[in-house]
Amino acid sequence: MGKIGWVLAWQEALYGPRGFYRGQVPARDFATATHPPLGAVLAEAIWHYADLLELSGVVDIGAGRGELIGALHAHRPDRPLLGVDVVERPADLPDGVGWLRGPGGAPLPDELSDLTDVLVVAHEWLDVVPCVIGQLDADGVVREVLVDPTSGDEDLGDPLADAELAWQQRHWPLLTEGDRVEVGLSRDLAWADLLSRVCRGAAIAIDSGHVAAARPRNGTLAAYREDSAVRPVPDGSCDLSAQVAVDSLHHDEIHTQTTAFESFGVWAPMPDPALARCDETAYRRRLLRATSAATLTDPAGHGAFRWVVVRQAGAMTKRS
Numbered sequence: 001m002g003k004i005g006w007v008l009a010w011q012e013a014l015y016g017p018r019g020f021y022r023g024q025v026p027a028r029d030f031a032t033a034t035h036p037p038l039g040a041v042l043a044e045a046i047w048h049y050a051d052l053l054e055l056s057g058v059v060d061i062g063a064g065r066g067e068l069i070g071a072l073h074a075h076r077p078d079r080p081l082l083g084v085d086v087v088e089r090p091a092d093l094p095d096g097v098g099w100l101r102g103p104g105g106a107p108l109p110d111e112l113s114d115l116t117d118v119l120v121v122a123h124e125w126l127d128v129v130p131c132v133i134g135q136l137d138a139d140g141v142v143r144e145v146l147v148d149p150t151s152g153d154e155d156l157g158d159p160l161a162d163a164e165l166a167w168q169q170r171h172w173p174l175l176t177e178g179d180r181v182e183v184g185l186s187r188d189l190a191w192a193d194l195l196s197r198v199c200r201g202a203a204i205a206i207d208s209g210h211v212a213a214a215r216p217r218n219g220t221l222a223a224y225r226e227d228s229a230v231r232p233v234p235d236g237s238c239d240l241s242a243q244v245a246v247d248s249l250h251h252d253e254i255h256t257q258t259t260a261f262e263s264f265g266v267w268a269p270m271p272d273p274a275l276a277r278c279d280e281t282a283y284r285r286r287l288l289r290a291t292s293a294a295t296l297t298d299p300a301g302h303g304a305f306r307w308v309v310v311r312q313a314g315a316m317t318k319r320s
C-alpha cells in the first residue's frame with residue numbers, strides 16, 4: 001500500500017470499520033486514571049469542581065467503556081450523567097445514565113447539543129484526535145510526514161498546507177533538520193466544537209500535554225498494545241496517541257492535575273493507624289483513597305497531566 005498522511009492513517013486505524021477503538025477493550029491495552037481504584041478519586045475531584053461551579057451533571061467525552069461515568073454515578077447516583085464514545089452503550093452502565101455514539105476523532109455526534117448545567121469532561125480524548133505530523137527537511141521546509149499503514153514506514157510528502165503551517169509557526173517552532181511537529185489545529189478545532197455545544201456550563205480537557213516553553217523536539221506519537229509500548233503502525237492493532245499542545249486550546253486556566261486537586265479542594269490524608277484497630281474496613285477504605293489520591297497527584301506521573309479549564313463554556317461561545 002502507498003504512503004498517506006498520518007492524520008488519515010491514524011483516523012482509519014482507530015475509528016475505521018476495523019479500527020482499534022471499534023473492537024478492542026481499551027482497558028486490556030492500557031489503564032488510565034479512570035479505571036479502579038484511581039477512578040473513584042478522580043470522580044470525587046470532578047464532583048468537587050462541578051459543585052464549585054454549581055453544575056448538576058457531567059458529560060464524559062470519550063467515555064471508553066463507562067469507567068469514569070460508573071465512578072461518578074457511584075458518588076452521586078441522583079445526578080444527570082451522559083457518556084459519549086464510538087462504541088455501543090456498555091451493558092453494565094447504571095440505568096438512567098445517558099449514552100451517545102460518535103464517529104470518533106474530531107467529529108462529535110449531532111445529538112450532542114444545547115448542553116446545560118453540566119461540566120463536560122474529556123479525559124484522554126484530545127490525545128487520540130488525529131493530527132497532521134510535519135517534519136523539517138534539509139532545506140528548511142516543513143513537510144507532511146507520510147506513513148505506510150501496514151508497515152509504519154515513513155516518508156516526507158508535500159509542504160504543510162497553509163492552515164497547518166500557520167499553526168506550526170505560531171505554536172511549535174522547529175529548529176533543526178528532522179525536528180517534528182504534531183500540528184494541534186485539529187485538536188483546537190475539536191475542542192472549540194465541543195465548547196460550542198455548551199449553552200451553560202464548564203469544560204475540562206484532562207490529558208498529557210506540553211506548553212510552548214517545552215515542546216518535544218521529536219514529537220510524542222506513541223502506540224500501545226496490551227499495556228506495552230510498541231512501534232506506531234496505523235494498522236488498527238494498537239492504540240495511537242500524541243500529547244496535546246494544551247496552551248493552543250481555548251482556555252481560561254491550565255493546571256497540572258496536582259494543582260487542580262489542590263485548587264478544587266480534594267483532600268485525602270493518610271488515615272490514622274489507630275483506626276485499623278477499631279474499624280479495619282474503614283481504615284482500608286481511607287488508605288485506598290489516600291494512596292489513589294497520592295498516585296493521581298504524583299508530579300512525576302499522573303500529576304503531570306494537564307487540566308485545561310473553560311469556566312463558562314456557554315458564555316465563551318456567545319462571545320466568540
Ligand SMILES: C[S@@+](CC[C@H](N)C(=O)[O-])C[C@H]1O[C@@H](n2cnc3c(N)ncnc32)[C@H](O)[C@@H]1O
Pocket residue numbers: 021026032033034035061062063064065067084085086087101102103104105106107108109122123124125128
Ligand atoms: C484514550 S481512550 C480514553 C478513555 C477514557 N476517557 C479513559 O480515560 O480511560 C479515548 C476514548 O475516546 C473515544 N473517542 C475518540 N474520539 C471520540 C469521539 N469523537 N466521540 C466519542 N468518543 C471518542 C475512543 O473511542 C476511546 O474510548
